[in-house]
Amino acid sequence: MDLLDRYLAAVAALLPKDQREDIVAELRDTLLNRMEEKEAEQGRPLTAAEREAVLKAFGHPIAVAGRFGTTRALIGPEIYPFYMFGVKALLVVAAVVSAIPAVITVITAPGQAPGVFAQFLSSFISAAFTMIGVATVLGFAIERGWIPLDGLTNWKVADLPRLDALGATGKGFGRKGPNRRRFEALLEVILTTLFVLWWTGVVPAPWSNRVTDSDMVLQPASIWATLYWPLLAWAGVQLVSSLIGLLRPGWVRVRAALEVVCGLAGLALAVVLWRAGRIVVVAPLDGVEPRTDAIAGLQTALDLSLHLTATVMMVVLTVKVAVELWRLFRGDRPSVSAVA
Known part of the structure; x- marks a missing residue:
């Protein structure tokens, strides 16, 4: 088995069985064309080291299989904006929940004030990581359809809030952005x-x-x-x-x-x-x-x-x-x- 066959066998082992033959055939043609182009440039057959260089330049078998396999993003591009909005909201919640006992400590026990920031930081980091983890698990489940969200697809333009043209300028009462x-x-x-x-x-x-x-x-x-x-x-x-x-x-x-x-x-x-x-x-x-x-x-x-x-x-x-x-x-x- 030459280098090309060994390379393609490594890629094939990582591909879905129903697509393996077609993808390997496509990769073989692509790689043979590249080697032939390289031989045409140099006017001679490639050595074993040069053939290996062509294969290495094409990519590691795991990376190549990932291009053609059925791997999916943890959270896809359609869900990601909602995911990020939720994460930001949860971080605000974590900050508020962590700040409340810290503020109360400062008011009721001023002598403990020096350690309040460390208390707040420790509580916030713990709560933030927990909430981000929960949001990520929910996003993963939504991405794979385990949690259906019809509201994301059945929305109506008529249900969107009306935004004044002056909203961004801060003029008038209550001119705040929707977020x-x-x-x-x-x-x-x-x-x-x-x-x-x-x-x-x-x-x-x-x-x-x-x-x-x-x-x-x-x-x-x-x-x-x-x-x-x-x-x-x-x-x-x-x-x-x-x-x-x-x-x-x-x-x-x-x-x-x-x-x-x-x-x-x-x-x-x-x-x-x-x-x-x-x-x-x-x-x-x-x-x-x-x-x-x-x-x-x-x-x-x-x-x-x-x-x-x-x-x-x-x-x-x-x-x-x-x-x-x-x-x-x-x-x-x-x-x-x-x-x-």
Whole structure:
């Protein structure tokens, strides 16, 4: 068996049986033509080393078989853009989920702040790799048809959101690109879901109620028992609004109406909290002699912070309601420049 036969036999061993003979015959003709051209250039028959050089230049048998075999990409070009969009969204989720406990640690335990970045980085890397792995497995399954996605092929142009011509310039209220809107809606869904899970007691609070480096604890004031169901209802409406922004961005008026409801409800809650004057009660640890002056000083500072925060919330929510009312009135009508 000469070099050509050995080369073709190595390639054939890696090819599908039903196509092996045809592909090997095609490769033989191609390689013989190249050797004949080389002989014509030099005016003599090729030596064994020169014939081997021609075969090596053509490629390793594994690479050649890959050109003609039935190998498929892990994630094909049609699925890849959706895969990358999903990976970016999941990375944002990983960053937010990792940042929440880090921020809480900085607020509740300033003494542990130096190690917060390392904590965030470790958590983010772990969550990111896990989410990317899950996305890759799903993309692989979708690419091979194991998970059918009719929505990718049965979409309609009429279902796409209307984008104003001024959207990219940032002029006017809410002039944001569609990707940015979807990311913001996704973050809202995540944060609202986490709040609902914590508020209903499904997930424990990721922070301690003990004041750092002291013998005092913070306990919820009685106002929270009164606001339990109103806050849960507000979170439910906000979650629905965020899901619409994520899944149906073209429903501009529907989401604007829900955001108006959320804004007015939030404004009412801020007023109730401002009038209550106290959302947490400072108390000594069990079995510890209470330090009246320290407790009173911390309680006064917290009550003052509540009034300032509630005032800012009322101003921000008032502006939010005004913006959403404008969007509700305007809806998704095309701008003059877009029509032109």
